[in-house]
Structure formats: C-alpha cells, structure tokens
Amino acid sequence: MADPAEPHKTAENPEDVEEVEEEEEEHGDTPAALTSQLMQNPQILADLQHRLGSMVGVSSGYIQSLPKSVKRRIKALKKWQFEAAKIEADFYKEVHELECKYASKYTPLYEKRKTVITGNVEPTDEECDWPSDDEKEDEQLSEDMKNKANVEEKEKEDKDKKEGEDVKGIPHFWLTVFKNVDMLSEMVQEHDEPILQHLQDVQVKFSDTDSMGFTLEFYFDTNDFFTNTVLTKHYSMRSEPDEEDPFSFEGPEIVKCKGCEIDWKKGKNVTVKTIKKKQKHKGRGTTRTVTKTVQNDSFFNFFNPPQVPDDEEGDMDEDLEALLAADFEIGHFIRERIVPRAVLYFTGEALEQDDDFDEEGEEEGEGEEGEYDEEGDPDYNPTNDPSKPAECKQQ
Structure with missing residues (x-):
C-alpha cells in the first residue's frame, strides 16, 4: 500500500499508473474482488440476509412519491388487471365444462377397468392385444433362443393357467397402487391393508351445484369392517378472484373438503385405539387403571378431515392450514393422476416417469447451485478469478 505522505502519481508517468493497477488486480483489490471476498464471509452474509428479510413487504417509497396524475393512471392499470382476472376465471369455467364433457367419454373405459379388476368380466383376446416387455425382448433373440423361450413360455403359461384358475380379477389392485405412491403409502398402515384389499374402484365425480367442485368416490366390496359400500370425499373449489385479494388469483383452488361418516362394525374401527393409563391417588397412594380412546394413524382418517371455520377462513391456525394444504394436495x-392412470401406478411405470421429471429438475438445479468445475470450463482463467488470492510478486 502506498505511503499516505507520498504525492499522488499522475498520468505523466503511465508506467507507474499501469503498475499500480496491475498490482491491485493481482492482490484482488478491485471492487469486484472485494465484493467476492465480503460475500464469502459468513457473518456478513448472515447480517445481509437478516436485513433483506426485514425488507420483505416494505415499500421503497417510489410509488408514493409519484405525481397524482401518474397514480391515477396506475389505478386504470389495476382496474384492467382485475378485468383480466375475471376473463381468466371465465377461461377456467370453460375448461371445466370441457372437462365435464370428456369425463363422460372416459367413464366407459373406467367401468371396463373396474369389471376386469373385480373379476366380473374377462377381457377378450382383442382387448388384450398389447405388447409386453417380455415380447419386446423376444424380438431381439436368435431363432434357437426364441424356440427355447417359446417352450419355456408354454410351460409357464400352462402352470400359470392352472394356478390362476382360482385367481379372480386383479387381486389387491388399488392397495398396490396406494402402496406404490409415496404420498399415499405414508397414510396406509398395516391394519388398513386388509380393508383396502376390498377396494374395488375409485372414481371422480364433478359437481354441478358447487362450481368446479369434485367428489372422490371409493367403492368397497362387502367386508368385515364397515357396512358402507361407498366412501366419499368432496372438495369445494374457488374459481373466481377473491374480493378482498383479487390479484392473488392464479386459477381454481381447493378451499374446503368434507368427508363422510364410516359405519364401522363393532370393534373394527381402525381410526381409533384404546390405551390404558395408570393413575395414582395423591392422598391414599392407591392406583387405578383408566381406559381411554384416542385417534389412531390410519388411511381412513382421510374421510374425517379438519374443517375450515366459515368465519375464520382468512385467519387459520398454521397447523390447521398445513393439514388442509396436505389434504388438498x-x-x-388422486383426481389428476391416480384415477386416470391407475394401471401405470400399479405396474410402476408412472412412478418411473415421475422420477424422470424429478431428475431433470435436479440436474437443472445442480447447474445453478452446484459446485463449479474449473477444469471443465474452457474459458476459465485463474489469473482473472477474483475469489482466489493472487500469488505475491517477488520484489
């Protein structure tokens, strides 16, 4: 560093000026280098994050400082923005009408699916004309290998036919689907599985009275646990901008849900459990055993969701809000993925496709936030990297 008493060098000696600039660059004293070094200091980063956090939602004062005539024009833009939100709501209404129209076309296919799963109907050879992974692999085999594979396949078919004579439909279809999907498998407990083995179908019914609302219907065969043949879960949607916050509208969203009452047979309710507690009398010192019924983890709690108070929708408890958000998700x-693509979740193919999308997202994230590869960058020049300390020059 130059002596403060030393007179400043001027452009009359360009070599001195160039040498000083070069030395500053080598020692990382440029503004960019200083910024880089400061941003690597954890204490400074923590303080900066705290300050930025306190600024969230704080007005810069720019809008307030604008002339009245400009503010007036901004009001016009906001009014048009509100009109655009109403047009967007109309757009989603037409999409919903189109969805309802095509739902009737999907229904016959879903009904066929149900009859095959339950074993009430055996699909025809024409309906089963779909290539399997084994057949695709057979196409790549040699002739001798194909002949051997055909013999083995014939033996396997005979064995399967004999063993499958007593198998009805596709056993445990929906239970397998639920256990394959992480979001649902977390809900399914071991004591739920014998009940879900009786689940025959899951359907989505769109509501005519509740704008864009829908109902999930779970159809059960006769079982030893409850007398209901159908369990329902209704979701109410908000499809128009909120009057109090119209600019937050981003399309239809679930705002409420309502389950149904399950008519459990005596001693078969898996959503509750009985626990015994010992209580000690303070005065006499005697103990007694008290039996208490508490909620038990179960998939069937899905049909008894927390309710949104009508007068407190805008100010919900955080825990309640989190529970409802998870339930809505x-x-x-179930509506958008499970019901339309059930067989692919049963076989696991849909899970592989979902994983592919996740992996692509992770790769993009690594490109943005992952470690920087100096050797892999053809444009990397260590002499221009302000984050690395420059080597001291020999005097």
Whole structure:
C-alpha cells in the first residue's frame, strides 16, 4: 500500500499508473474482488440476509412519491388487471365444462377397468392385444433362443393357467397402487391393508351445484369392517378472484373438503385405539387403571378431515392450514393422476416417469447451485478469478 505522505502519481508517468493497477488486480483489490471476498464471509452474509428479510413487504417509497396524475393512471392499470382476472376465471369455467364433457367419454373405459379388476368380466383376446416387455425382448433373440423361450413360455403359461384358475380379477389392485405412491403409502398402515384389499374402484365425480367442485368416490366390496359400500370425499373449489385479494388469483383452488361418516362394525374401527393409563391417588397412594380412546394413524382418517371455520377462513391456525394444504394436495393428486392412470401406478411405470421429471429438475438445479468445475470450463482463467488470492510478486 502506498505511503499516505507520498504525492499522488499522475498520468505523466503511465508506467507507474499501469503498475499500480496491475498490482491491485493481482492482490484482488478491485471492487469486484472485494465484493467476492465480503460475500464469502459468513457473518456478513448472515447480517445481509437478516436485513433483506426485514425488507420483505416494505415499500421503497417510489410509488408514493409519484405525481397524482401518474397514480391515477396506475389505478386504470389495476382496474384492467382485475378485468383480466375475471376473463381468466371465465377461461377456467370453460375448461371445466370441457372437462365435464370428456369425463363422460372416459367413464366407459373406467367401468371396463373396474369389471376386469373385480373379476366380473374377462377381457377378450382383442382387448388384450398389447405388447409386453417380455415380447419386446423376444424380438431381439436368435431363432434357437426364441424356440427355447417359446417352450419355456408354454410351460409357464400352462402352470400359470392352472394356478390362476382360482385367481379372480386383479387381486389387491388399488392397495398396490396406494402402496406404490409415496404420498399415499405414508397414510396406509398395516391394519388398513386388509380393508383396502376390498377396494374395488375409485372414481371422480364433478359437481354441478358447487362450481368446479369434485367428489372422490371409493367403492368397497362387502367386508368385515364397515357396512358402507361407498366412501366419499368432496372438495369445494374457488374459481373466481377473491374480493378482498383479487390479484392473488392464479386459477381454481381447493378451499374446503368434507368427508363422510364410516359405519364401522363393532370393534373394527381402525381410526381409533384404546390405551390404558395408570393413575395414582395423591392422598391414599392407591392406583387405578383408566381406559381411554384416542385417534389412531390410519388411511381412513382421510374421510374425517379438519374443517375450515366459515368465519375464520382468512385467519387459520398454521397447523390447521398445513393439514388442509396436505389434504388438498392428496385429493388433487388422486383426481389428476391416480384415477386416470391407475394401471401405470400399479405396474410402476408412472412412478418411473415421475422420477424422470424429478431428475431433470435436479440436474437443472445442480447447474445453478452446484459446485463449479474449473477444469471443465474452457474459458476459465485463474489469473482473472477474483475469489482466489493472487500469488505475491517477488520484489
């Protein structure tokens, strides 16, 4: 560093000026280098994050400082923005009408699916004309290998036919689907599985009275646990901008859900459990055993969701809000993915496709936030990297 008493060098000696600039660059004293070094200091980063956090939602004062005539024009833009939100709501209404129209076309296919799963109907050879992975692999085999594979396949078919004579439909279809999907498998407990083995079908019914609302219907065969043949879960949607916050509208969203009462047979309710507690009398010192009924983890709690108070929708408890958000996500996933693509979740193919999308997202994230590869960058020049300390020059 130059002596403060030393007179400043001027452009009359360009070599001195160039040498000083070069030395500053080598020692990382440029503004960019200083910024880089400061941003690597954890204490400074923590303080900066705290300050930025306190600024969230704080007005810069720019809008307030604008002339009245400009503010007036901004009001016009906001009014048009509100009109655009109403047009967007109309757009989603037409999409919903189109969805309802095509739902009737999907229904016959879903009904066929149900009859095959339950074993009430055996699909025809024409309906089963779909290549399997084994057949695709057979196409790549040699002639001798094909002949051997055909013999083995014939033996396997005979064995399967004999063993499958007593097998009806596709056993445990929906239970397998639920256990394959992480979001649902977390809900399914071991004591739920014998009940879900009786689940025959899951359907989505769109509501005419509740704008864009929908109902999930779970059809059960006769079982030893409850007398209901259908369990339902209804979701109410908000499809128009909120009057109090119209600019937050981003399309239809679930706002409420309502389950159904399950008519459990005596001693078969898996959503509750009985626990015994010992209580000690303070005065006499005697103890007694008290039996208490508490909620038990179960998939069937899905049909008894927390309710949204009508007068407190805008100010919900955080825990309640989190529970409802998770419930809404599950309901939406069953409607949009599980019901339309059930067989692919049964075989696991849909899970592989979902994983492919996740992996692509992770790769993009690594490109943005992952470690920087100096050797892999053809444009990397260590002499221009301000984050690395420059080597000291020999005097």
